[in-house]
Amino acid sequence: MVVSLVATAFWAMLPAYVPNNAAVLAGGGRPIDGGRTWGGRRVLGDGKTWRGTAAGTLAGTLLAVVLNAAAPAVSGALGVLLPTFPLAAGFGLALGAMLGDIGASFLKRRSGRERGAAFPGLDQLDFVVGALVLALVAAPGWFSATFTLPVLAVVLVMTPVLHVVTNVGAYLLGLKNEPW
Ligand code: CTP
Ligand code: MG
DSSP, X not given: OHHHHHHHHHHHHHHHHHHHHHHHHHOOSSBTTTTOEETTEESSOTTSBHHHHHHHHHHHHHHHHHHHHHHHHHHHHHTSOOOOOOHHHHHHHHHHHHHHHHHHHHXXXXXXXXXXXXXXXXXXXXXXXXXXXXXXXXXXXXXXXXXXXXXXHHHHXXXXXXXXXXXXXXXXXXXXXXXX
């Protein structure tokens, strides 16, 4: 029961987990805000780029397609019926994760935090909220069948833990400037 919930929650969120990491690897180039400021501070900052956002969205969407191909074998091995992703669902999760992260940067700049500053809580959940909201809008039937209340509860507990672990890992590998 618990194994099945955790496996389902992790699997269903993978297209939302990968975009931020892909953006770290692919980021750079023109910032989305084009250098513009609002109230004396950058609208988003140099950490939110077109390239990173596109690469992250693409990576998450493609991962959903790969997961669909792997689902029967992995479901069989685990003995858990894992969800598959309609294209709209994979795309919604991936783009939503990126938009949630961008929204968080907007709030960070408005609250006077410079690029790279930590915002505990927001940093760990911004992309989850974005991904879930956009998946709900893009694929409502799939969303309600996949993200039952127990699955949602596991997502909200598991994601901050995974986020901290992967970001500390990326920091230790020298891929990220800060461990959050
Ligand atoms: N990145 C990007 N485009 C995005 C998200 C991330 O190019 N939409 C890249 C940037 O190179 C960024 C890195 O991934 O510096 C790390 O992402 P993140 O921690 O979200 O950005 P920060 O630089 O910490 O900036 P912020 O304070 O705005 O979160
Ligand atoms: Mg950051």
